[in-house]
Amino acid sequence: MFEYLRFGLFALFLVSGLFIQLTSLIGVNRFRYSINRIHAAGMGDTLGLLLISVAAIIYTGFDGVTLKILFILGFFWLTSPVSGHLLGRLVSETDEHFQAEAEIWKR
Amino acid sequence: MKKHKSDALARLKNWLEYGDDPLEVEMEEALGEEEAPPIPAEEDAPEWEEREDRKALAPKKEKHPLYDKVYRIAAEVISLMLIAVLLYAAVHMPNFGGADTLVNSEVSAFYVENTLEETGAVNIITGIILDYRGFDTLGESHVLFIGICTVLLLMSIKGEKDEEQRIFEDAYDRHFEPRHDEILQTATRILTPLIVVFGIYIIVNGHLSPGGGFSGGAVLGAGLILYQNAFGYLKVERIFTFRTFKWVSACSLLFYSLAKGYHFFTGANHLESGIHPGVAGNIFSAGLLLPLNAVVGLVVACTMYALYTMFRRGDF
Incomplete structure (x- = not known):
């Protein structure tokens, strides 16, 4: 019974993670403007990776590998948003038609 | 701002007391309040001369009709020979995954058996x-x-x-x-x-x-x-x-x-x-x-x- 439950959880997390990754992939390729593409790419690297990591942790059980997976997750959560931020900043500074494509909130 | 101390003992004391990093202080002094440099206008760019002299410096091509002909023919013959040799070798390659292929030869078996003993590397x-x-x-x-x-x-x-x-x-x-x-x-x-x-x-x-x-x-x-x-x-x-x-x-x-x-x-x-x-x-x-x-x-x-x-x- 417990094994079935565990496998069901694992499959649920893996499939939802793959769905998020697929969404992000389609978004990166289909969106028209760079800011939107950055948004789509960042989603796959954070939420999709989280779900897949949880699935991997459930599959392997809690041991040394869990720590490694968590390290990978932390690394990606640190780096991926930062690179997205830098890309967005570069776009906002270099694109001449930025106003027309994106709404800017003045603070 | 504290002055940078060259004395090693004072620096150690400074470090123990969580003082300013002397190198950091130096850096801040050197950097100052640095602003992003403005984009220079294109017109302000100093005019630099095109590097045409490189073309002039390049050695002039001398014409050797016979040499050119022989060179071309020889190049083609050598390329064709190389292609033939490689194709011949490719045809005579052992089958993929065969038991007597090079991959499964005694060399790799030797490495697997003796590396730990001879080099000490796991x-x-x-x-x-x-x-x-x-x-x-x-x-x-x-x-x-x-x-x-x-x-x-x-x-x-x-x-x-x-x-x-x-x-x-x-x-x-x-x-x-x-x-x-x-x-x-x-x-x-x-x-x-x-x-x-x-x-x-x-x-x-x-x-x-x-x-x-x-x-x-x-x-x-x-x-x-x-x-x-x-x-x-x-x-x-x-x-x-x-x-x-x-x-x-x-x-x-x-x-x-x-x-x-x-x-x-x-x-x-x-x-x-x-x-x-x-x-x-x-x-x-x-x-x-x-x-x-x-x-x-x-x-x-x-x-x-x-x-x-x-x-x-x-x-x-």
Whole structure:
């Protein structure tokens, strides 16, 4: 019974993670403007990776590998948003038609 | 702001009391309130003359009709012969997955059986590339060095342009770079130590676990590039300048060459090192493999950073 439950959880997390990754992939390729593409790419690297990591942790059980997976997750959560931020900043500074494509909130 | 103290004891006391980092203070004084340089207008660009003299300097083509004809025919014949030889060899290749193929020959079986005993390396790949095939790896690290020397020759802007033009290009190049980006700097503060420690771990554990000089050196170089991106050239120059690059690369390659030369003079049979091999599985085991891994890692890290900075700015 417990094994079935565990496998069901694992499959649920893996499939939802793959769905998020697929969404992000389609978004990166289909969106028209760079800011939107950055948004789509960042989603796959954070939420999709989280779900897949949880699935991997459930599959392997809690041991040394869990720590490694968590390290990978932390690394990606640190780096991926930062690179997205830098890309967005570069776009906002270099694109001449930025106003027309994106709404800017003045603070 | 505290004045920079040269006295070692005072500096230690300062460090213990969580005082200002003297180097940090110096840096802030040097940087001052730096603003992003404005984009210079295109019209303000100093006019530099086109490098037409290069064409003039190039040797003139002399015409040798007979030589040209023979050259063409010979080139085609040699290419066709090479194609024929390769096709012949390809036809006579053993079947994929066959039991008597080269992959399953006695060589790989020998490596699997004897690497741990002869070289002391738990990681068989490191034992092969640094011991049995150490000459090949020596060539690879020298190829890296030759590559970076060529890039230095081609891309270096030292003494190439006049000062006015260089300042203009520097300002134009640096306007869009992320300067004083708080988010990037915070992430880098957390990540760079981790990346560097991980790179050192890969290098030092090269003979025990997957990894080694090349991959660890790439990680180290990536950490240095990340740090440079976040904090700029002035901060990197505290630890890594052209002098560092020169000396580290040259000394590493010299050490490797000396070790390899010694290996040749003792019969080129096996990397004899006078060092006790130690217990297999310990960090300090496997004789010369650990220093050679470290040396290769240093060369790769220096080359990565030098390539990056040469292509980005043309200067250290």
